[in-house]
Amino acid sequence: MDSVRGQGGIQMLLTAEQDGQQIVNNARNSKMACLRQAKEGADRELQLYRTNMEAEHQKKIADDPINVKRLEEETDTKIKNLKESASKVQSDIVGMLIKYVTRVKI
Numbered sequence: 327m328d329s330v331r332g333q334g335g336i337q338m339l340l341t342a343e344q345d346g347q348q349i350v351n352n353a354r355n356s357k358m359a360c361l362r363q364a365k366e367g368a369d370r371e372l373q374l375y376r377t378n379m380e381a382e383h384q385k386k387i388a389d390d391p392i393n394v395k396r397l398e399e400e401t402d403t404k405i406k407n408l409k410e411s412a413s414k415v416q417s418d419i420v421g422m423l424i425k426y427v428t429r430v431k432i
Contacts, residue, residue, distance in 0.1 A: 387394050
């Protein structure tokens with residue numbers, strides 16, 4: 327009689343464990359669905375914000391052609407300065423690279 331009751335108790339424990347596992351899995355799936363939905367909502371908001379900011383930027387550029395011209399001039403000046411700086415140190419860099427490439431370490 328005790329073995330029958332023991333078998334029934336074990337079966338109840340197994341059933342309870344399966345039910346618990348199912349509850350945990352359902353909660354995990356629900357959590358993942360909520361996270362996925364939140365991410366999609368955030369992505370939509372981000373895209374909307376990006377679109378609005380881009381439209382505002384384009385409007386400012388269209389409204390102020392002087393500002394665009396000034397920015398282009400500044401960019402060209404910076405590019406020119408970078409090219410000049412690079413040409414000044416180019417020979418030093420090439421020498422340094424050749425030195426490290428041709429040096430034999432033992």
